Amino acid sequence: MRKILVLLILSFYSLLAQTPLEKTSYILKSKLNSITDNSKVLVWIFFRDKGDRLNKFYTSQKNIVSELSLKRRAKTLDKSALTDYTDLPVNHDYISELQSGGFILNQISKWFNGVSGYITKKELNNILELPFIESSDIVCQFKNYHDINEPKNEINNFNTNFKPYRVDSLNYGSSLPQLQQINVPALHNLGYSGQGVTICIMDAGVSRLKHEVFSNAHIIATYDFVNHRTYIGNDSGGFGEGSHGTMTFSLIGGFMPGQLIGPAYSSNYLLAKTENTSSETPVEEDNWIAAMEWADSIGVDVTSTSLGYLAFDDSVSQFNYAWQNMDGKTARITKGAVLAARKGIVVVNSAGNEGGNPNHNTLDAPADADSIISVGAVTIAGVRSDFSSVGNTVDGRIKPDVMALGSSDYVADPSTTNNYITGSGTSFSCPLVAGVCAQLLSFDSLLTPAQVRDALRNTASQKNFPDRYMGWGIIDALGALNYVKNLSGDSNKQVGPSDYILYQNYPNPFNPDTKIKYYMPHGSLVKITLYNVLGSKVKTIYDGYSEQGDHELTLNASNLPSNVYFINLSTEGYQKTIKTTILK
Numbered sequence: 069m070r071k072i073l074v075l076l077i078l079s080f081y082s083l084l085a086q087t088p089l090e091k092t093s094y095i096l097k098s099k100l101n102s103i104t105d106n107s108k109v110l111v112w113i114f115f116r117d118k119g120d121r122l123n124k125f126y127t128s129q130k131n132i133v134s135e136l137s138l139k140r141r142a143k144t145l146d147k148s149a150l151t152d153y154t155d156l157p158v159n160h161d162y163i164s165e166l167q168s169g170g171f172i173l174n175q176i177s178k179w180f181n182g183v184s185g186y187i188t189k190k191e192l193n194n195i196l197e198l199p200f201i202e203s204s205d206i207v208c209q210f211k212n213y214h215d216i217n218e219p220k221n222e223i224n225n226f227n228t229n230f231k232p233y234r235v236d237s238l239n240y241g242s243s244l245p246q247l248q249q250i251n252v253p254a255l256h257n258l259g260y261s262g263q264g265v266t267i268c269i270m271d272a273g274v275s276r277l278k279h280e281v282f283s284n285a286h287i288i289a290t291y292d293f294v295n296h297r298t299y300i301g302n303d304s305g306g307f308g309e310g311s312h313g314t315m316t317f318s319l320i321g322g323f324m325p326g327q328l329i330g331p332a333y334s335s336n337y338l339l340a341k342t343e344n345t346s347s348e349t350p351v352e353e354d355n356w357i358a359a360m361e362w363a364d365s366i367g368v369d370v371t372s373t374s375l376g377y378l379a380f381d382d383s384v385s386q387f388n389y390a391w392q393n394m395d396g397k398t399a400r401i402t403k404g405a406v407l408a409a410r411k412g413i414v415v416v417n418s419a420g421n422e423g424g425n426p427n428h429n430t431l432d433a434p435a436d437a438d439s440i441i442s443v444g445a446v447t448i449a450g451v452r453s454d455f456s457s458v459g460n461t462v463d464g465r466i467k468p469d470v471m472a473l474g475s476s477d478y479v480a481d482p483s484t485t486n487n488y489i490t491g492s493g494t495s496f497s498c499p500l501v502a503g504v505c506a507q508l509l510s511f512d513s514l515l516t517p518a519q520v521r522d523a524l525r526n527t528a529s530q531k532n533f534p535d536r537y538m539g540w541g542i543i544d545a546l547g548a549l550n551y552v553k554n555l556s557g558d559s560n561k562q563v564g565p566s567d568y569i570l571y572q573n574y575p576n577p578f579n580p581d582t583k584i585k586y587y588m589p590h591g592s593l594v595k596i597t598l599y600n601v602l603g604s605k606v607k608t609i610y611d612g613y614s615e616q617g618d619h620e621l622t623l624n625a626s627n628l629p630s631n632v633y634f635i636n637l638s639t640e641g642y643q644k645t646i647k648t649t650i651l652k
Contacts, residue, residue, distance in 0.1 A: 088196035119159035136367020262332025262506035271313035273341035281322035311482035318480035320499035331503025372502035374495035420457030445474020536603030
């Protein structure tokens, strides 16, 4: 009788079991239909669980990640839940069984409970029969971007409103303009240079670590996720070369007085090579996700990625991400960036070098991710660089977040050990902003990713009128420091941004009237503005003084078409945007 019962149970589960076709994503099915049975494809394989050998990981959180990682996570997570299921290791018995079926392992992701690797179409159909496999998908292989060819003489035409408040304590040489535009020297003068902060550079490796600008750099770990080794320089035995990483690393952490100084020259560095520059499919999301998990486990505070991921490097358009996918939840690399921010990491990424488009965004993932800092590029005159990608995200969030110099930045020459050149791209504005994030964490290590982002946004050049071209504008490092001083209780001003409230309008959707309610902790000037999905101002709802307390306004939209809109409230040091819909 017992045998019969077991057989009935097994028969029941066999009816529920997924077929290989059901375990395959639509885009992977499309890819498989275009190749032969013996053609190899780079895929994700995701597992149903992590097995039953997890007891030792539950006994101590330190068996999962480092103490530094736990300390950082305590800023954003409940202290009783600093680790969770995403942190537990992938079951290696599952991996071994895949490999016995012909799977060639590339990367392991505990966050997504899966692995990436190469396998033939025929072999894939066989291994998808395994009961512990949940699903499969294609690994996105993205086109990359590097520096932009722009005039090299702008560096001599420095003109900015930001001036050091006293004589600088350091000799910045030709790197002064890119730092002075965002007020970095003022923080150096106060003693904040990223000390005590760990930064991970995720790029194409660093080909010239012997360059003089790195002579004082404190590098605590390196790893090449392309060739699976600790060496990240150029070598005939490995794929790719690291000239781009040499330049970006010099921007954030270089230190050569009289030549080039980075904002965070005192920080600790993790250097991750995630890009294979010699391949026709140079940027792969699994390398980036693996690098982020590695950096997290060590205890990283800030990551800086000067790579953009948008179009698959494939001639078949159905394998491409489009602007409609930049919604903060589609690209797997975007999901990884959001998860990293939730774990307390300040994630900084280039917005992209795709230029502008009047009708939609031109962002590169993971710049569309919520909770991270996406960086665009400006010229030394403070004007948006033509190549800099624009927002907004499809779900209506303003992107990029902030801007820094990305035209003719002064960087280390990767072909020598003591020369310097200029280069352009959001690749170069990104590390400047990431360096300022480290400076702020030097002042207060307990700042959360959201607080760091808000400090940059709410003190930037367009803080009162953010748009899809430059976000909240060019950052001001000193202004951001004063902002976080308020959060830390280090000034006479006791009211913080969290004391303001912009409630969701009601009704929503609406036609033609809706109520907008907000709360002011004290009297001050306030502006409430309606924007369309492209970030263009449609209407000023209110612009004036509001007393302390609750306030309610009525918005009449009888002359506006049906669509999604955004209501933005801005006042001293505070911004809040909510989404609303007119439905006629």
